[in-house]
Amino acid sequence: xxxxxxxxxxxxxxxxxxxxxxxxxxxxxxxxxxxxxxxxxxxxxxxxxxxxxxxxxxxxxxxxxxxxxxxxxxxxxxxxxxxxxxxxxxxxxxxxxxxxxxxxxxxxxxxxxxxxxxxxxxxxxxxxxxxxxxxxxxxxxxxxxxxxxxxxxxxxxxxxxxxxxxxxxxxxxxxxxxxxxxxxxxxxxxxxxxxxxxxxxxxxxxxxxxxxxxxxxxxxxxxxxxxxxxxxxxxxxxxxxxxxxxxxxxxxxxxxxxxxxxxxxxxxxxxxxxxxxxxxxxxxxxxxxxxxxxxxxxxxxxxxxxxxxxxxxxxxxxxxxxxxxxxxxxxxxxxxxxxxxxxxxxxxxxxxxxxxxxxxxxxxxxxxxxxxxxxxxxxxxxxxxxxxxxxxxxxxxxxxxxxxxxxxxxxxxxxxxxxxxxxxxxxxxxx
Amino acid sequence: xxxxxxxxxxxxxxxxxxxxxxxxxxxxxxxxxxxxxxxxxxxxxxxxxxxxxxxxxxxxxxxxxxxxxxxxxxxxxxxxxxxxxxxxxxxxxxxxxxxxxxxxxxxxxxxxxxxxxxxxxxxxxxxxxxxxxxxxxxxxxxxxxxxxxxxxxxxxxxxxxxxxxxxxxxxxxxxxxxxxxxxxxxxxxxxxxxxxxxx
Numbered sequence: 092x093x094x095x096x097x098x099x100x101x102x103x104x105x106x107x108x109x110x111x112x113x114x115x116x117x118x119x120x121x122x123x124x125x126x127x128x129x130x131x132x133x134x135x136x137x138x139x140x141x142x143x144x145x146x147x148x149x150x151x152x153x154x155x156x157x158x159x160x161x162x163x164x165x166x167x168x169x170x171x172x173x174x175x176x177x178x179x180x181x182x183x184x185x186x187x188x189x190x191x192x193x194x195x196x197x198x199x200x201x202x203x204x205x206x207x208x209x210x211x212x213x214x215x216x217x218x219x220x221x222x223x224x225x226x227x228x229x230x231x232x233x234x235x236x237x238x239x240x241x242x243x244x245x246x247x248x249x250x251x252x253x254x255x256x257x258x259x260x261x262x263x264x265x266x267x268x269x270x271x272x273x274x275x276x277x278x279x280x281x282x283x284x285x286x287x288x289x290x291x292x293x294x295x296x297x298x299x300x301x302x303x304x305x306x307x308x309x310x311x312x313x314x315x316x317x318x319x320x321x322x323x324x325x326x327x328x329x330x331x332x333x334x335x336x337x338x339x340x341x342x343x344x345x346x347x348x349x350x351x352x353x354x355x356x357x358x359x360x361x362x363x364x365x366x367x368x369x370x371x372x373x374x375x376x377x378x379x380x381x382x383x384x385x386x387x388x389x390x391x392x393x394x395x396x397x398x399x400x401x402x403x404x405x406x407x408x409x410x411x412x413x414x415x416x417x418x419x420x421x422x423x424x425x426x427x428x429x430x431x432x433x434x435x436x437x438x439x440x441x442x443x444x445x446x447x448x449x450x451x452x453x454x455x456x457x458x459x460x461x462x463x464x465x466x467x468x469x470x471x472x473x474x475x476x477x478x479x480x481x482x483x484x485x486x487x488x489x490x491x492x493x494x495x496x497x498x499x500x501x502x503x504x505x506x507x508x509x510x511x512x513x514x515x516x517x518x519x520x521x522x
Numbered sequence: 523x524x525x526x527x528x529x530x531x532x533x534x535x536x537x538x539x540x541x542x543x544x545x546x547x548x549x550x551x552x553x554x555x556x557x558x559x560x561x562x563x564x565x566x567x568x569x570x571x572x573x574x575x576x577x578x579x580x581x582x583x584x585x586x587x588x589x590x591x592x593x594x595x596x597x598x599x600x601x602x603x604x605x606x607x608x609x610x611x612x613x614x615x616x617x618x619x620x621x622x623x624x625x626x627x628x629x630x631x632x633x634x635x636x637x638x639x640x641x642x643x644x645x646x647x648x649x650x651x652x653x654x655x656x657x658x659x660x661x662x663x664x665x666x667x668x669x670x671x672x673x674x675x676x677x678x679x680x681x682x683x684x685x686x687x688x689x690x691x692x693x694x695x696x697x698x699x700x701x702x703x704x705x706x707x708x709x710x711x712x713x714x715x716x717x718x719x720x721x
Contacts, residue, residue, distance in 0.1 A: 306563070306607065352557075357609035393557045420609070422562030436562030442576050444567055 107193045109519040110135060111512075112287035114185050114197070115461075117145025118501055119493025120293030121167045122508030127291075127516055128176040135285055136177055137199060139184040140227075142245035143168075145295050147501060149228065149319065151326040151333075151378070154370045155404035160501075161244050168246045181247065183283070187466040188290065192488030192518055195469075197285040203278035205252035210273040212240055212248045219264040222256050226330075229323045232338065233330035238265050243328055252276075288519035289488040291511045292471065292479040296458040296494040299354035299361055307353060307454060312426040313338040314449075317353070317456040318371050325378040335382050337450050339430070344451035345383045348434050349375055350421055351392040355457030363476060365457030366498040369396045372455045373405060376414050388414045389447070391421050391434065419445075424452055458498050481514070488518040533584040541581050546620040547613035554578045560604035560614045570594040574604055574614050577621075590630035595622035596638035640667035650711060653701030657693055658684075 109132065113124040116138030124136040142148070143164075150160045171177055183199040190196045206216075216238040226235035228242045237253040238261075250273075256262050257276060266274050298319045301309035309315050314337050316324070323329040324336070337344050349372040354360040369392065376388045395416070397405040408414060421436040427448050435446045460477040470487025471479055479491040492511035493504040541548045554575070561573030571593045572580065580589050595618060604614035622642075625631055631639040644663035648655045661680070666673030687693040701707065 352609070356555075358611040359607070359609065393555060418558075419562065420557035420559045422559055422607070437558040437567070437573060437575065439556055439558040439561075439575060442561070442573060444562065 108195075108286050108288035109133065110287045111289045111291065111515045111519060112137060112195070112197055112285060113291045113293055115145065115293035115295050115493070115495065116140075116143035116179070116181070117293060117295045117493060117504075118147040118163070118167075119295065119495070119499075119504040119508040119511075120145070120291070121164075121171070122505045123291045123293055123492050123512040123515070124177050125167060125170045125174065126509050126512035128174045129170070130512075130516060132176065132516060132519065134177045135287060136179045137183045137185060137197070137285070138179065138181045139202075140241070141181055141204060141249075141251040142241040142247065143179070143181070144244070144246065146319070148242065148244060149230075149322060149326075151322045151329075152374060153501060154374045155401060155407075157374075157377070163501075164244065164246075171246070179247070180285075182251075185294075185465055186282075187468075188489075189468050191469060192486070193288045195287050195290055195488065197287060197290070199283050199285060201281050201283050203254065203280055204249075205254075205257075205274060205276050205278055206250045207273050207275050208249070209271045210249045211271055212250060213270070214240070214250075215268040215270065216250060216252070216265045216274060219268040220252075220256065220261050221264075222253070222259065222261050224253050224255060229330050230320050232320060232323055237261065289515040290490070291508075291515050292462060292467075292489065292491040292495045293493045293508065293511070294460070294462040294465070294479070294495040296498075297461050299365075299456040299459045301353065301454050301456050303360060304354055304454070304456075306422060307350070307424040308426065309454065312432050314344075314432050315424060315426075315452045315454065317454045318368065318375065319456075321375050321378070321453045322371075325375070335379055335451070342450070343383060344379065345385060346387045346448075346450045347375075347379050347389070348432075348447070348449045348452045349388065349390045350424065350434070350452060350454050351390065351395075352420060353454035353456045355455075356393065361457045361459060361476070363457075363498060364396060366396070366398060367500045368455035368457060370398075370401050370404065370500070372453070373397075373408050375453055376408060380411055380413055386413050389417055389434075389449075390414065391417050391419050391436075393418070393420050417445075424454075458494055460495060462495055488515070490514045490518075531585060532587070534586045535584045537584045537586040537589070538582050541617075541621070545617055545624065547616040548620075550610075550612045551578055551581060551617060553610040553612050555610060557609060559607050559609060563603045563607050565601060565603065566597050566599055569597045574618055577618070587630075589621070590625040590628060594618065595625055596631070596642075598622070640664055643667065648698075650707075652698050653704055653707045654699040656698040659698055 111127050111132055112135045113120045114137050116136050124134045128134045147160045148164060153160055182202040182204050185197055185199045187198040217236045220236045220238040222237040223234040224237050225231035226233045237256045238250060240250055262276055298317050301317050324331055325333060327333040335344050351369060355365040372390060379386045379388050395405055418439050419436045421434045423435040425433060427433040431448045432452045433446055433448045437444050462479050463477045470482050470485050471489040472482055473479055478497050479495045481490045490511040492507040496507055556575055558575050561567055561575045567573055573594060577589060577592055577594050598618045600615055602615050608614055641664050644660050647663055648660045665676040
């Protein structure tokens with residue numbers, strides 16, 4: 092079969108579509124889409140946010156080598172730019188999937204962006220826009236203009252306008268400011284259907300809602316944050332320009348507590364180990380130690396799970412005397428009378444009860460699969476924790492990769508992305 | 523080379539199995555991952571010598587005498603915080619309470635040492651006799667559990683509090699509170715005891 096023949100099947104509604112749909116444009120979905128496209132298959136990459144990159148684009152550094160996630164994403168975006176076989180749909184949220192191998196129908200909700208492909212990212216609309224919203228890129232830790240570039244590394248490099256400005260004076264100002272005719276407020280939310288022969292679920296994860304950890308009083312103080320917020324705090328384009336400070340008053344956060352298993356390994360919350368949190372917290376310790384000479388970081392843990400080669404990373408950080416490891420799952424976290432958060436519990440090595448105050452407390456919340464709530468029919472199942480799994484032994488056309496499939500780090504997510512691409516190719520290619 | 527050390531404590535390795543088979547909830551004890559959530563959450567934790575987490579580790583280690591004479595068993599107020607918070611779903615309170623009952627039965631609750639044991643006995647005596655707890659009788663029974671002289675001393679020490687409570691209407695004067703149909707309660711308790719005997 093030639094490439095030309097294969098290309099002919101794109102967007103065809105026939106019973107044997109050879110198009111592969113990848114749901115989710117994070118690092119796993121991007122990898123799966125590109126790997127499949129580079130072997131000559133047509134791919135539709137469906138992303139619900141205005142830009143690709145998912146959780147990874149919001150990270151400051153990777154463990155264990157402390158390189159920038161933007162670097163790996165950049166390489167993937169270059170591959171994407173060179174490859175016409177990948178069709179990217181942003182702001183499309185999948186609501187249902189039906190059908191069988193060779194003929195799936197994906198129903199997606201297309202959210203209005205109010206900006207079309209003529210946008211040059213000149214930024215004039217953002218300048219005139221007065222309405223501000225909680226910045227979703229910074230998990231609401233800062234404000235951003237309602238007409239904005241999702242972030243400086245966005246792909247596609249195109250502005251997005253929040254629906255709150257529709258019908259306000261801001262709408263007029265924005266429309267007048269755009270010199271390229273890129274603003275279109277007539278866009279409405281609509282339902283679209285997409286046909287594909289195989290589907291790769293790469294829907295990823297969200298941090299476990301820290302508010303559900305009742306005894307950790309996440310809402311009692313802005314100085315009690317979760318691990319993804321810590322990544323933003325340390326990032327140069329985050330709410331503080333990369334300074335790890337106390338969100339309550341902007342003072343340096345020198346004494347920091349890192350709380351492991353905040354929601355993970357707990358039958359009342361997420362029963363599984365989220366796998367990345369220990370290493371992410373070690374990375375957070377490094378951020379603080381790097382910024383303050385007189386830093387004091389306490390890591391509260393049940394046991395440190397530095398999987399396979401990551402043990403070296405743990406050993407390397409362990410030698411710093413400013414970083415202390417306290418074997419204990421804290422029983423209570425709250426706001427103390429001195430305005431600083433406290434951590435309370437039992438040190439299990441010597442059975443001493445403690446209550447210690449900190450500048451900043453970081454909850455290492457676990458990973459919860461994002462696929463909850465999507466109606467999936469056919470040859471995949473969601474396990475009791477909400478992870479998407481291909482039915483074993485079934486000759487199906489739906490697969491999963493990245494954290495949609497299980498709690499993985501970035502390296503494992505990309506590997507599973509490649510594996511899922513191969514499975515999808517086998518499903519649509521085997522004739 | 524120095525000599526192989528002799529353990530300073532006696533370890534009974536069959537004890538953990540005994541707990542598993544005889545203590546209510548004991549079969550879940552092997553789920554414990556020693557995180558410390560229970561002991562850290564305990565509102566009475568400071569009063570305990572070991573706390574539930576360490577107590578469970580001692581069960582595993584086979585420290586039978588230390589476990590059964592631990593003050594942890596008697597300082598538990600059954601608030602159930604440890605039970606609801608346990609990340610492994612272990613019925614911590616149930617295990618501690620049943621261990622206390624078995625410890626008392628085996629004679630591990632020595633006189634003049636375990637005050638809460640006396641209190642538990644006084645409380646149960648009132649509940650069993652009247653179907654209700656009478657605050658005066660429970661207190662008196664508890665005080666005099668320590669011996670006659672000590673009972674008088676404790677009673678005099680608390681006289682002011684008692685008078686204050688009577689004045690505020692928090693303690694009544696007159697006959698003890700009772701329930702109607704005490705015979706039914708007695709029959710229920712007898713049946714429960716019979717079932718317990720059967721195991």
